[in-house]
Amino acid sequence: MTAVGQAAPAFTLQASDNQTLSLSQFYGQNVVLYFYPKDQTPTCTTEACDFRDFHSGFAELNTVVLGISPDSVKSHDKFIAKHELPFPLLADPDHQVAEAYGVWVLKKMYGREYMGIERTTFVIDKEGNIAKVWPKVKVKGHVQEVLQFIKEELQS
Template identity: 50%
Template sequence: MADIPQPGAKAPDFTLPRDGGASVSLKDYAGKKLVIYFYPKANTPGCTKEAIAFNGLRAQFSAADTAILGVSGDPVTAQDKFKAKYELDFPLGSDETHAMLEAYGVWGEKSMYGKTFMGVSRVTLLVGRDGTVAQVWPKVKVDGHAEEVLEAAKALG
């Protein structure tokens, strides 16, 4: 598995199926700033709280010329339900093959309650207009995170 891309590195290219049956690619955001936030599982408490926080700030992200993309290993049907239930107004990518998740270093061994399993780490990247990683949040704590990412996106210019 690759490491999480660090600031200054080119963001790994990707094309994923997304909610609504379309696809989403890194090239779709050429010339824009992009927040890619990886989350473990749709409709779980932390992931729901994080999605709602980003969604609540979407107008401010848009004003900062910054798009938002959520990505997990959930199937498209789960992404569709999650997006509809919480009225999320940004795309949710589905990486059931884990190819993109591995390229971004966010798929790996996790443990909870003494049990070890493979899963998605809660990581956020801010990609600049030139396609390079501007900032990384490797161990996201949900409270206040979307606001912190927004401030970084504004500062990126």
């Protein structure tokens, strides 16, 4: 997994609302990059809605929120519309970005093994370096913890 202090792996992906976004577009701003397994699932919906509900707090701290999953742009557009998400979701169907960040991992559920996204959040500072990593995220209270970290550690 990409570690604190390292340069965040660069990427360019198709995003919701017919956009193509690159990490380099956001140099000069903090970026919350959160990887999640699947649109419209209960835990992923809770996480996305928490980021939505605290979006203005991130914006006040010059911080952009980006979500990434293997789902299609079409799926992302429906997810955004249904839950009124004010930030882009990026499609990583071949999981190249997830692999670059070390979050495409072997998972187990009901005795079955498969490859998938390990729910992880990265905070990338204004210079493009990893400032904080939350692996194996538990959603309850997570977004507030991310916001607090940015307030305390990245605001000068």
